[in-house]
Amino acid sequence: MKKSPDIRPDFKLCRPDPSFPSDGPQLKRPSYTRMAVYYVMFYGIFIPLVSPILLVAGINSFIEQKRRDREHDKDPQTILCRERRRKEERREKLFRKRRVAHKPRSLPKRRLRSLSLLQEGRGSLLSKFKPKTLKDTVVKPSFLLAKLPPDVRTQIWEYVLGGYAISLYRGPGRLYHLLHDDEDDDDDLKEQEQDLKQPDFSRKVGKTNLLALAKVCRQVYIEAISILYTKNTFLLYQNDTLFDLKNTTLPFRFSSIRSLKLHWQFRNQETFERDISGTLSRHVSTPWDVQTWKSACTILSQLPALENLSVNIQGPFLFSQNVDDMLEELRVVNNVKGEFRVKAPWSRIVHLARDDGMDWRLEHKGFPFRVRRPEVVFPDLDEGVWLFGEDALGPSGEEPYSYSRDLEGYLYML
Incomplete structure (x- = not known):
């Protein structure tokens, strides 16, 4: 039997093989010259x-x-916006520097000497002290104070130390205060804010004027120091001040605060914005981020003696839903025994679209507080009320920058 020719299966670029059948197509070598x-x-x-x-x-x-x-x-608008951006950067740099330098020192875990009188009801603690330490702890009754009954002395302490609105703000390494008349108005303490920017030193202000009486002797301190926390209204205009007050005050003194007015600012309109996955924006710096706001709400919920609370929120907020998300965090503050008011700003979209149904939605949310809105539907502006005291001055001594001065440029960027 005749053997069939060996047909190679691979098609190589080569010349035709004589043993390959001539009835099929032949592959030609490509022309490298071409x-x-x-x-x-x-x-x-x-x-x-x-x-x-x-x-x-x-x-x-x-x-x-x-x-x-x-x-x-x-372009004039470009020059205006560029100047505003430069002032913002300069102000932000100044604030970051002073925020670290002016942070008050926290109370030590244990004082070397107790200012308050040890009570005998605490057990046998007095017997554990040495005679020298016990001498510094026990109060000797004053002959002049003994002539007045306790209720009369209490009325005197309340008249001197009570009935004020105490504005707290940061200074170099400690908290400072200014005194105002405790008048509950509906303007959310605009007058007090102006006093903080331009304090009138003809009035009795400063850290020594209020505490001078309590420093007379230990008996006066013990009888009068509680009035400072229970008979006054504390005004906190900086986001850090609430945390500073908590860290620089004894826990039982801080828990005895009855009236508090808090001003809180969100400087970034994207603070409560969420991505596709529902995660909040994380590029917002402290103390204007959501986590700091949650911590502040937690602290407010831990004040058992709180009777009056007023929270003034400042934006800007882009959408009405951002305002709702911000107010949701205040639900944990359900320990206010008296009036609980929150002033919420208008969002920018509400200002442009004239959405007047925002108030109706807030009233039917079931919040444990009463929500107030500005009478004029206008986007919330940064007035710089978070900078007070020495922080209210810029690097060259000028007042803090305000968006309202450049309103035309602000609306141009919307």
Whole structure:
């Protein structure tokens, strides 16, 4: 039997094999010379002709863009926005520096000497002290104070130390205060805010005027110091002040506060914005982020003696839903025995769309507080009320920057 020819299955680029059947198609070797000619024509003729055209077009586009940039830089609105941005950066840098430098020192875990009188009801603690320590702890009755009954002395202490609105703000390494008449108005202490920016030193203000009586002797301190926390209203205008007050006050003194007015600011309109996964924005710096706000609400919920609480919220907020999310965090503050008011700002979208149904939605949310809104539907502006005291002055001594002064530029950017 005749053997069939060996047919190779691979198709290599080679010359025809005599043993291969001639009835099929034959693959030809590519011409490398022709390919070299194509490369020379493309890179040697076409590219040199097209490259200058593309280069000239790119140069013209660059020159035109530079011309537009120069015209844009000369625009009054651009100059206004650039100046505002520079002031913002300078103010932010100043605030960061002073926030670290002016942070009050926390109370030590244990004092070397107790200011308050040890009570005998605490057990046999008095017997554990040495005679010298016991001498410093026990109060000797004053002959002058013994002439007055306790209820009369209490009325005197309340008249001197009570009935004030005490504005607290940060100073170099400690908290300072200013005194105001405790008048509960509906303007949310605008007058007090102005006093903090431009204090009137003809009035009795400062850290020694209020505590001078309590420093007379230990008996007066023991009888009068509680009035400072129970008969006054504390005004906190900085986001850090609530935490500073808690860290620099004895826990049982801080828990005895009955009236508090808190001003809280969110400086970024994207603070309560969420991404696709529902996660809050994380690029907002402290103390204007959501986590700091939650911590503040937790502290407020831990004040058992709180009778009156007023929270003034300052934006900006972009959407009405952001305001709702912010107010939801205040639900944990359900320990207020008296009036609980919250002043919430208008969002920017509400201002543009005139959405008047915002108040109705807030009233039917079931919040443990009464929500108040500004009478004028206007986007909330940064007035710089978070900078008071020495922080209210810029690097060259000027007042803090305010958006309201550049209202035209602000609306231009909306």
